[in-house]
Amino acid sequence: MxxxxxxxxxxxxxxxxxxxxxxxxxxxxxxxxxxxxxxxxxxxxxxxxxxxxxxxxxxxxxxxxxxxxxxxxxxxxxxxxxxxxxxxxxxxxxxxxxxxxxxxxxxxxxxxxxxxWHSRMAAGVEPARQWLAGRAIEQVTIIWREDVRQWHPGQPWIWQAGGMGVFDPGINALSILTAILPDAVMLEGAQLEVPGNCQTPIAAQLALRSANGVPIRADFDFRQEGEQTWRIRVDTDAGPLLLDNGGAVLTLPGAAPAAAPDTEYPALYRRFAELLDAGTSDFDLAPLALVADAFLLGEAVRVDDFYE
Structure with missing residues (x-):
């Protein structure tokens, strides 16, 4: 059993x-x-x-x-x-x-x-990490925009202190970023757009940098309607690597997009069972630390009230 x-x-x-x-x-x-x-x-x-x-x-x-x-x-x-x-x-x-x-x-x-970190289990993430390991990385651009009304309907906790607002999905991008880059990442600054009637941001723009000096820009937004955007672009000396659809679709330079079915949560539970069998833990906090730093270092800008 x-x-x-x-x-x-x-x-x-x-x-x-x-x-x-x-x-x-x-x-x-x-x-x-x-x-x-x-x-x-x-x-x-x-x-x-x-x-x-x-x-x-x-x-x-x-x-x-x-x-x-x-x-x-x-x-x-x-x-x-x-x-x-x-x-x-x-x-x-x-x-x-x-x-x-x-x-x-x-x-x-x-x-x-x-x-x-379920997004780390997306099909393109591990192949992206392996491909980047042998390349010189020049810059990283993250665009993570979705419709909060579609993905978090009737969930007021997300707008309350500790609920993280747009960082609830944005932390998925940061979990992928910290998994695929070969060196650590730090936050240099951020702008957080906070609705007047909320305690957490509805949008955020982050300036980050890797330990090797690679500039990283992230754009998170909860107000996207229509097509949703979950993309990470890594520019390298061999051309751009693209991760789309939250990491499910990987496009390498000169190759067609490679997609696979969504198996993130089955992979998470398999991993958890392996940890239980071995009596070990897997508790990486790098994505959470970047979000915490965004709240510490970020400039809060008040924007229009949000109503679901």
Missing amino acids: GHALAIIGLGKIVRDQHLPALAGCESLTLAATVDPVAPPLPGIPHFTSTGALLDAGIVLDAAAICTPPQMRAALALPLLARGIGVFLEKPPAAGMAQAALLANAASASGATLFAA
Whole structure:
């Protein structure tokens, strides 16, 4: 039967991605769900709080936390203290201090801790990393623009402190960036466009630089209508590399675009099962650190109120 797993939070991303992926993973078995509002799944024990789940005595090896980011750390800490492995939807926490607490808790108990950067599992990302490893990189341009009304309908938490606003999708681009470049990345500055009635940005422009001096520009926007744009262009001495559709489509110089079906979440759960088997963790915080720095170093500019 594999590892017994609970899912905490039964929102849109869980129903769209996690449940289908988990159903196809032989190494993990859904043992329980937790959500104070959402209805239970047929035949699966359901609880309205993590405390109630733990008090019920259900044997668990792991839990996937898929709530809004503001509450992930508080939910994960008691699980880690009991040695239960934790899979964290992105971002793994609402801040770097919270993330550090989680890392320390996992280390103390020996529990597996997994920061699940799903966009790194897109089909073009690993081939892009391998191709770039032998090239001189000249500059990187990221355009990540989508319609918040389509992808986050009725989700006010995203506009509240800790919800990250446009960085909720933008951090996916940063997770790819930090995976494919051969050296570390730092933020030099940012402009954050914050609606007058929100606490988080609806758009952001970032200026970054790699440790080797490569300039990187990122344009994130939640106001895109029509065709959605998730593109990373890396200019090199051998020509431009393009990652489109969130990393699913890779175009190398002189070659036709290479696409593959979306298998990001099945790959995440396979990776989590491998970590549980090995008793190890995978908790990279580089994308979260860049977002945290954007809030620290960025200039906030007020723009028109946002209404869904």
